[in-house]
Amino acid sequence: MLSAHLIKQLRDFQLDVDFTVHPGEVLVLLGENGAGKSTILNLLAGLLPLDDGRIILHGRSLFCSVSTVSCPPEDRRIGYVFQNYALFPHMTAFENIAFGLRMRKLSPDQIIANVRQILDDLGIAHLENEQVTTLSGGQRQRVALARALIIKPHLLLLDEPLAALDQRSREKIRIELREQLVKSNRPAILVTHSMKDARIIGDRVLVLAQGKVVWSGRPDELQPGSGIPLTRD
Amino acid sequence: MISGQTRIHKGKKQCILLFFSLIILTTILFFTLPVFSLLLKITLEEFVSAILKPDVKSAIFLSLITATTATVIIVLIGTPLAFLNARVSYPCRNFVETLIDLPIVLPPSVAGLALLVLLGRRGLIGSYLNDIGIAIIFTTLAVIIAQVFVAGPLYIRQAKSAFAMVDPVYESAARTLGASPLKTFLKITVPLARTGLLSGVILSFARAIGEFGATIMVAGNLPGKTQTMPLAIYGLMQSDITASIALSIVLIGISCLILVLIRIISGRSA
Numbered sequence: 001m002l003s004a005h006l007i008k009q010l011r012d013f014q015l016d017v018d019f020t021v022h023p024g025e026v027l028v029l030l031g032e033n034g035a036g037k038s039t040i041l042n043l044l045a046g047l048l049p050l051d052d053g054r055i056i057l058h059g060r061s062l063f064c065s066v067s068t069v070s071c072p073p074e075d076r077r078i079g080y081v082f083q084n085y086a087l088f089p090h091m092t093a094f095e096n097i098a099f100g101l102r103m104r105k106l107s108p109d110q111i112i113a114n115v116r117q118i119l120d121d122l123g124i125a126h127l128e129n130e131q132v133t134t135l136s137g138g139q140r141q142r143v144a145l146a147r148a149l150i151i152k153p154h155l156l157l158l159d160e161p162l163a164a165l166d167q168r169s170r171e172k173i174r175i176e177l178r179e180q181l182v183k184s185n186r187p188a189i190l191v192t193h194s195m196k197d198a199r200i201i202g203d204r205v206l207v208l209a210q211g212k213v214v215w216s217g218r219p220d221e222l223q224p225g226s227g228i229p230l231t232r233d
Numbered sequence: 234m235i236s237g238q239t240r241i242h243k244g245k246k247q248c249i250l251l252f253f254s255l256i257i258l259t260t261i262l263f264f265t266l267p268v269f270s271l272l273l274k275i276t277l278e279e280f281v282s283a284i285l286k287p288d289v290k291s292a293i294f295l296s297l298i299t300a301t302t303a304t305v306i307i308v309l310i311g312t313p314l315a316f317l318n319a320r321v322s323y324p325c326r327n328f329v330e331t332l333i334d335l336p337i338v339l340p341p342s343v344a345g346l347a348l349l350v351l352l353g354r355r356g357l358i359g360s361y362l363n364d365i366g367i368a369i370i371f372t373t374l375a376v377i378i379a380q381v382f383v384a385g386p387l388y389i390r391q392a393k394s395a396f397a398m399v400d401p402v403y404e405s406a407a408r409t410l411g412a413s414p415l416k417t418f419l420k421i422t423v424p425l426a427r428t429g430l431l432s433g434v435i436l437s438f439a440r441a442i443g444e445f446g447a448t449i450m451v452a453g454n455l456p457g458k459t460q461t462m463p464l465a466i467y468g469l470m471q472s473d474i475t476a477s478i479a480l481s482i483v484l485i486g487i488s489c490l491i492l493v494l495i496r497i498i499s500g501r502s503a
Contacts, residue, residue: 047405073408086406090424099420103411151410 002155002187006043007052015039015211021155021187026178028202028219029191035208037191038083041157044189045080046073058154074103079148079186083159085140087132093119093143094128100151118146122180138169145177149184156181156188162197174200195222268485275478283479291457292465293483299373299461300442303380307388307437312430315392316418320401330393337386341446344383348451352378375452376459380441388437395429396422431498439491443484
């Protein structure tokens with residue numbers, strides 16, 4: 001389970017959000033550009049420093065302003081699917097997925113077995129030796145998800161994972177992604193602009209504006225034009 | 234009437250073409266003729282026998298050793314500095330970068346004199362080193378210091394641009410996957426910046442191996458000890474012009490090799 005209270009002074013406003021995400025639950029962060037959605041993911045991952053607050057994940061304190069605990073990103077065990085995926089362009093799909101396991105010093109046999117397993121699970125075994133620069137948007141999305149899931153993260157962060165896809169791929173991968181997230185049984189946070197993404201993938205929605213939660217509830221309660229700054233699907 | 238106008242137009246076009254062809258030809262000749270005249274001056278036998286002479290051999294050997302050592306030192310001290318300048322915003326960064334760039338525009342004789350004043354027996358640092366029995370001036374170490382001084386900024390500049398072109402999101406991704414900052418640097422940043430870094434290494438090696446002005450002032454021209462190829466070319470010009478030309482041809486060969494390497498690297502990156 002993730003419990004977080006994040007306070008960070010940004011250029012135009014102070015971000016201040018408090019939320020909890022349970023195992024197997026997908027929390028969707030909706031909001032306009034610059035509302036603080038991606039900043040929340042970066043704060044959770046330890047890529048940006050927090051001014052104040054706390055992050056407790058899987059019973060472990062990753063950040064606490066009172067006890068001055070601040071765990072570095074590499075020790076947080078948080079899987080992150082970046083916008084545009086951030087796959088290492090000098091590596092193959094296999095090497096990208098294996099990277100996290102190599103950093104954990106697993107034996108070569110274990111690495112091969114684990115990577116092949118996840119490649120099979122995500123239906124991308126045929127891409128094993130492909131250079132990631134040659135993959136399509138959907139294929140890159142799956143490789144990025146595999147790379148984030150293989151380290152068995154306690155929390156999964158997804159920053160607009162469908163934004164780089166065309167409309168047809170989005171429809172298909174949206175459902176697949178929901179299935180993968182349910183199957184992984186980990187708390188997950190998904191940032192999106194899309195109401196449809198929120199409805200299909202999410203279990204709970206937080207709508208953000210100027211760093212504050214302005215609406216929260218179930219995805220099926222989302223109504224366009226009810227003061228929630230929703231954008232394209 | 235129309236055919237007359239067309240003829241005049243055609244004639245004008247040919248004149249312009251001829252004019253530009255002459256400019257191109259003159260420019261090419263201006264830059265290549267001196268080099269070719271060197272190549273045509275001696276025969277292959279003369280070249281081989283010249284480069285086998287002890288002084289010439291030792292100059293080639295010393296040049297390769299000192300330029301390689303200087304390049305290794307430049308990479309070791311220049312890489313962290315270039316990365317810092319590319320990634321971290323600190324006070325006076327622009328000023329620091331300008332200071333580092335200074336040796337690029339400094340006349341070699343000024344660079345040599347500056348090093349002499351710093352490291353000489355009565356120099357700012359040299360006097361202290363002299364007290365503890367360390368002499369730098371007129372040693373092989375002085376050659377390496379001069380080469381690092383003039384060639385280092387070229388690498389640091391190139392490496393900084395190479396690091397700045399790497400999207401930090403890859404480094405962030407590596408960190409979330411469990412890589413420490415050092416592992417991230419070695420496994421992600423350096424491989425992604427490798428083309429620019431390699432170009433920097435080659436350029437600084439080229440500058441180091443061709444270094445003359447600062448070296449002669451700070452290290453002298455002692456055969457076997459401080460006489461690198463450019464210094465030997467100058468030294469042998471009066472007594473043995475064949476050996477001097479042979480050494481020049483070796484340097485031309487190294488320069489051509491460097492140009493080819495840079496072309497290959499740029500081609501790969503493109």
